[in-house]
Amino acid sequence: MDPVTRRNFIKTVIAAGATASSVGYLFRGPGALLGQTPSAPGAVERLITLNVNGQMRRVDVMKQETLAMTLRYKLGLTGTKLGCDRAECGACTVLIDDVPHYSCSVLTHTVRSRAVVTIEGLESPTGELHPVQRGVLDEQGFQCAFCMPGFIMSAVGFLKVNPNPTRQELAHGISGNLCRCQDYDKILTALMKGVEYTRGASNA
Amino acid sequence: MPDAKLVGTNYLPPDHIAKVTGRAKYAEDFRADGMLFTKLLLSPMPHARVLYIDKEGALALPGVKAILTADDLPDLNGAEKALTNEPLYVGEPILAIAAVDEASAAAAIEAIHVDLAPLPFVVDPLDSLRPGGPNARRGGNVWAAPQPPAPGAQGPPPPPATDLVKWTEADFADDEGDGTRLPMGRALEEWSFGDLEAGFTDADLVLDETFIVQSTGHHPMETRSAMAYWQNGKLYLHASTQSVAATVAGVARWVGITPADVVLICEFTGGGFGSKGAGAVSSAIPALLSKKANAPVMMRISREEESYIGRARTNMSGRARVGFTKDGKITALDLFLVQDSGAYGPMGDHRSCGNAASLIYQPGAMRWRAINVLTNTPPRSQQRSPGPMQADGIMEPIVTKAAKQLGLDQVAIRRINAPEGKAIYGPAGPNGMRPHVTSAFVKEALDRGVEVFGWEARKARSGQRRGPKVRGIGVAVGPHGAGSVGFDSIMTIRPDGKLYVQSGVGNLGTHSVFDLARPAADVLAMPWEKVEVIWGNTGKHLPNTCLSVGSQTTHAMTRANHAGAMDAKRKLQEIAALDLGGSPDDYELGNERVYRRGNPGRGLSYAQAAKRAIELGGRFDGHSVPEDVHQITKTSAAALVGLGLMGVAKDTFPRDGNTFSFVVGFAEVEVDVETGKVTLVDYLSVGDVGKVVNPRSLMAQLNGGSCLGIAHALCQKWVIDPQYGVTLARRFHYNKPLTILDIPNHLQATALDLPDPETPVGARGVGEPPVGAGYGAVLNAIADAIGVDAFRRAPVTADIVLMSLEHGRRMHEPLRTHL
DSSP, rough: OOOOOOHHHIIIIIIISSSHHHHHOOOOOTTOOTTTOOTTTTTOEHHHHHHHHTTTEEEETTTTBHHIIIIIIOOOTTSSSSSSSSSSSOTEEEEETTEEEEEESSSGGGTTTTTEOOOOSSSOOSSOOOOHHHHHHHHOOOOTTTTOOOOOHHHHHHHOOOOOOOOHHHHHTTOOHHHOOOOOOHHHHHHHHHHHHHHOOOOO | OOOOOOOOSSSTTTTHHHHHOOOOOOOGGGOOOTTTEEEEEEEESSSSSEEEEEEEETTSSSSEEEEEEEEESOTTTOOOOOSSSSSSSTHHHHHOOOOOHHHHHHHHHHHEEEEEEEEEOOOSHHHHSSTTTTBBBTBEEEOOOOOOOTTOEEEEEEOOEEEEOHHHHHSSSSSSSOOOOOOOOSSEEEESOOOOHHHHHOEEEEEEEEEEEEBBOOOOOSSOOOEEEEEEEEEEEEEEOOOOOGHHHHHHHHHSOOGEEEEEEOSSOOTTTTTBBOOGGGGGHHHHHHHHSSSSSEEOOOOHHHHHHHHHOOEEEEEEEEEOTTTOOOEEEEEEEEOOOOTSOOOOOOHHHHHHHHHHHHHSSEEEEEEEOOOSSSSOOOOSSHHHHHHHHHHHHHHHHHHHHOOOOHHHHHHHHHHBBOOOHHOOOOOEEEEEESOOHHHHHHHHHHHHHHHHHHHHEEEEEEEEOOEEEEEEEEEEEEOOOOOOEEEEEETOOEEEEEEEEEOSSSHHEEEHHHHHHHHHTTGGGGEEESBGGGGOOOOOOOSSOOOHHHHHHHHHHHHHHHHHHHHHHHHHHHOOOSGGGEEEEEEEEEETTEEEEEEEHHHHHHOOOOOOOOOTTTSSSOSSSOHHHHHHHHHHHTTEEEEEEEEEOOOOOBEEEEEEEEEEEETTTTOOOOOOEEEEEEEEOOOOOHHHHHHHHHHHHHHHHHHHHHHHOOBOOTTTOOBBSSSTTTTTOOTSSSSSSSSSEEOOOOOOOOOOTTTTSSSSSHHEEEEHHHHHHHHHOOOOOOOSSOOOOOOHHHHHHHHHHHOOOSSSSSO
């Protein structure tokens, strides 16, 4: 296999849609380590430790692998959804060191030694829902809910920098997430309820 | 019937906790040991023939397990297959490869060599109708009108046929020479009622206008990914579909097996909006690759691929000649439609568009003509309000223009034409009678909206300029068919005292999958905590269920479950009478017991009655079921025999008329005349959707549907390059869907909550009618702000606004489909 250069990465991972092939998602499974020689120029260590949801996880990661793929296909954390794989929709949003990121557009190797939190990591160790999750539950936010994990992670991240947003400010804070049911009004109501609960929890 | 306790109240749907914790599993979230991955080879040409496929290089690559081509698929009598040897649009799948991972599958796709012979293609329907214009298919360029079955004909109807139609140069020569009116050549479909010419003669004002309704991709958040494996000769398919029970037949046909050998699992669907009505034809690919490779196969569909195979709204160019009296009553409507069915179809939006126009404007006389054109563009499917939404687009600008010219209020002109009660619509049927609706309370909805929206106050400030900003208000009525009849239900009261309701409905997050159990629980006076809904897996014995399309589910399945619950209730009463004496009618239900009227101590608990039902057998526990239920229901009931007291029935409740719902949309916009930006300031929808079953979900449906219409008015469109036939509006970014910043801080929604008299629960569907209302109301508001002749196509983008304002007349392309 050719050395992975930025040019090749873009060529294979991003640009293939315009040709006759349908190479959109690219994912190489752990079973097929085709042509990867550890001593190849630019090679990086494959077996790395990730801090995901407070746990240290050893995982075999290709250098061109995105965090979304690692989470979904290596760590079994399928709550993180892929809606576009191109940083357009936000369904794959996770927190990295408390900041929301599109995990489809983050290379897993760049998050070593950083704390990753997914939707599965929001509940307390005793199984209590995060206040934002409770708000969504109580107001029945979201319809099909495929976008829900991303929206919730965006909101949780936004509340860390603005714990007291107005409805309008919250809308701006989560505007990097798309909902195609367009249940936006109820999403905002539900997440504002989550804001209220979060405030209550931090005051307690 | 006891007082409704559950119907009409909010509740926490039983699947919501799985959603907020990320545990809800959609199709791509499933894994199986040894699972292979798929990549597709898509056509780079809009129309071509596959001459030769060289697979050798691909098969020689490491990790490649199987290749599937169109030759491996069953023949579908000319209908769209999952793979093709004659691609009809750019992006149509030609071949699929399963390999140990996606990188290996993608490498194998690159190693495939395909010889394609290009064929003529066409992107714009009018280009195909021009003399000498190209045809989308070798067999023709339009869909022929469907033929009524021959008298005494047996078996399935013949497959739809294509035809060849070219209009003349004279047809294309515009009568006014400015080329802005839709040419009207030979139409293949036509109906009429009333005296059209007399209607125009009686009119004080006649307008003749053309409007272009755009296409848009459905783009649900979840693409049509699917995972399949085979066990003991049965196909297990994890797919993304709007329906569950009703998806099986299609999957069986696409894969070439019997429905009994399909187990479909879909507990959660990430949206569909009509694009996954009965599933997706592409799900045959992992199914058949799995069979070939003898391993589970996952096919992940990328957003890019979804842009091609994910379906789109049927775009339509419409010309309407409309006669109005001085007070705004529509005397005559002459409607001509050129519909773009894309590469497949035939789509029927043009027919429901004509029916909807006749329903919401109640013209005294009407003629409807249409031609259904094929193009080499990605396949269309029904998109949330297929047809009626287009009717709103074509008709609303004309009605608004008439109101302005006649000096009438926008609400008043809709009110005077509004359907009322058992309003008639459409052409006469075979019996010579025009059909009618079950009920319509549109005037009430208009009145409610005027009050709630504060219409008069907003009217006072519309048209006023503040700096570069000018306001406008609009109103529109969105109609849609909202209910079918004749489906089945199965439910059991088991010895644990609980009610188990089998739900064959898909789970799109509208909660109809659970809502349908609530009228059943009401009939049985069963507390909601004691109700278990079984859903999302056809291996769990589901009844014959409607497709979750066409806003029909709530109506159809509340009826069916009402019927099943009535059957269970009767059986409870009969068992009590058998054991405790008296006649069944002496017994009533309450406190999870069936007891002697006036003597609550004399009775049986539901748990006891369930045990007795099992002892009694026969029809009490499902050993025998009513003759009139569907074979699917009989098979499912047979698998549930002996579990408890079974309620099983077909909906045979009478219905006078066809069920329609109506939503009235009220919009206020602010247009920046310097930038052309249109901002939606406020929006209200008022639902005439029958009895409210689930208030919170209903509001979500009203708002979500409105937003789709609003997006069509403001931003969302689909563009195909006419030169190369390439879809330009790929992925989300270029489709311009509505974001959370494009709506007002609060959307308002309310419902009349007037029960439909023709269904026992009173409920009608709601999914679709808000779309046309949103589309029409926002278009009208923009027209109110910047002029009724400023645009005749949607979306009304900033360039259209600015060019119109600068030149004092509309400057956009009048007839081209894709801009």
